[in-house]
Amino acid sequence: xxxxxxxxxxxxxxxxxxxxxxxxxxxxxxxxxxxxxxxxxxxxxxxxxxxxxxxxxxxxxxxxxxxxxxxxxxxxxxxxxxxxxxxxxxxxxxxxxxxxxxxxxxxxxxxxxxxxxxxxxxxxxxxxxxxxxxxxxxxxxxxxxxxxxxxxxxxxxxxxxxxxxxxxxxxxxxxxxxxxxxxxxxxxxxxxxxxxxxxxxxxxxxxxxxxxxxxxxxxxxxxxxxxxxxxxxxxxxxxxxxxxxxxxxxxxxxxxxxxxxxxxxxxxxxxxxxxxxxxxxxxxxxxxxxxxxxxxxxxxxxxxxxxxxxxxxxxxxxxxxxxxxxxxxxxxxxxxxxxxxxxxxxxxxxxx
Numbered sequence: 001x002x003x004x005x006x007x008x009x010x011x012x013x014x015x016x017x018x019x020x021x022x023x024x025x026x027x028x029x030x031x032x033x034x035x036x037x038x039x040x041x042x043x044x045x046x047x048x049x050x051x052x053x054x055x056x057x058x059x060x061x062x063x064x065x066x067x068x069x070x071x072x073x074x075x076x077x078x079x080x081x082x083x084x085x086x087x088x089x090x091x092x093x094x095x096x097x098x099x100x101x102x103x104x105x106x107x108x109x110x111x112x113x114x115x116x117x118x119x120x121x122x123x124x125x126x127x128x129x130x131x132x133x134x135x136x137x138x139x140x141x142x143x144x145x146x147x148x149x150x151x152x153x154x155x156x157x158x159x160x161x162x163x164x165x166x167x168x169x170x171x172x173x174x175x176x177x178x179x180x181x182x183x184x185x186x187x188x189x190x191x192x193x194x195x196x197x198x199x200x201x202x203x204x205x206x207x208x209x210x211x212x213x214x215x216x217x218x219x220x221x222x223x224x225x226x227x228x229x230x231x232x233x234x235x236x237x238x239x240x241x242x243x244x245x246x247x248x249x250x251x252x253x254x255x256x257x258x259x260x261x262x263x264x265x266x267x268x269x270x271x272x273x274x275x276x277x278x279x280x281x282x283x284x285x286x287x288x289x290x291x292x293x294x295x296x297x298x299x300x301x302x303x304x305x306x307x308x309x310x311x312x313x314x315x316x317x318x319x320x321x322x323x324x325x326x327x328x329x330x331x332x333x334x335x336x337x338x339x340x341x342x343x344x345x346x347x348x349x350x351x352x
Contacts, residue, residue, distance in 0.1 A: 014187025019069025174335020
């Protein structure tokens with residue numbers, strides 16, 4: 001299935017596995033690449049040395065294209081960009097808009113730049129800076145998300161830019177891929193669906209907790225890090241929602257200490273990041289930002305659903321299996337191909 005996304009990245013299928021922190025490691029990314037889709041390593045929860053080792057690990061497992069998700073505001077972002085260029089990584093994705101000079105460096109080295117955006121104006125900005133493609137996530141998506149549904153956000157971005165647009169938020173099967181292509185998107189990106197695969201390193205007990213949930217069992221909360229965050233509704237999340245400001249800040253300070261130790265980020269860098277974000281968030285929100293990686297780690301790595309947060313898209317209520325990555329990608333592409341092949345007969349009124 002050839003689209004502008006497959007032409008740009010060199011993968012066989014227009015399907016992207018998103019860079020989920022603590023989830024998108026070498027095993028999942030290489031399995032996705034081998035299945036013909038675009039796997040994306042999550043580097044925000046890795047030290048530089050861990051990222052370098054993970055990139056080498058993926059390259060040892062597969063010779064197919066893959067990507068790395070970077071934080072453009074990380075203390076060592078430029079060093080990580082150099083690593084991607086040196087290792088020949090095909091795609092650099094970003095959760096926050098990269099700087100113009102960073103995009104230029106990557107493009108000059110032949111690396112595809114594909115930031116994630118949540119509004120048409122953000123897509124216009126990064127496209128003007130030279131981004132090769134964008135991923136646009138609607139409010140149905142898991143993790144940090146906006147309030148506009150994919151069915152509204154996607155066409156607004158498609159109308160705003162003339163670079164390939166990948167649709168995210170609410171996709172999990174061939175029908176979704178066919179619908180996204182009909183909108184004009186170049187492919188789909190999925191997180192929760194890839195989290196629930198056999199190659200995902202999320203503990204089996206946690207996967208079962210996802211499978212037991214219904215369509216209404218996610219909630220968007222600001223009590224994790226002060227920003228809208230779609231997660232599974234759990235007793236912990238309910239308690240966070242009920243907690244006062246003082247208790248939330250105390251928890252966040254403790255998590256900031258733990259996160260700094262785990263990733264090697266200096267206090268100076270954390271303060272600098274806080275100052276950079278001061279015009280966008282309150283100091284309370286900045287301190288709370290450390291909650292995200294640590295609470296996600298407790299659930300998605302340690303398997304402690306009572307002490308951790310489980311990011312999830314709304315599609316979780318429609319998922320009832322844990323296929324291999326190859327089975328997932330092959331099934332989605334086959335179903336989408338069949339749907340698209342039947343459309344001419346459908347619109348002409350013919351059946352069969």
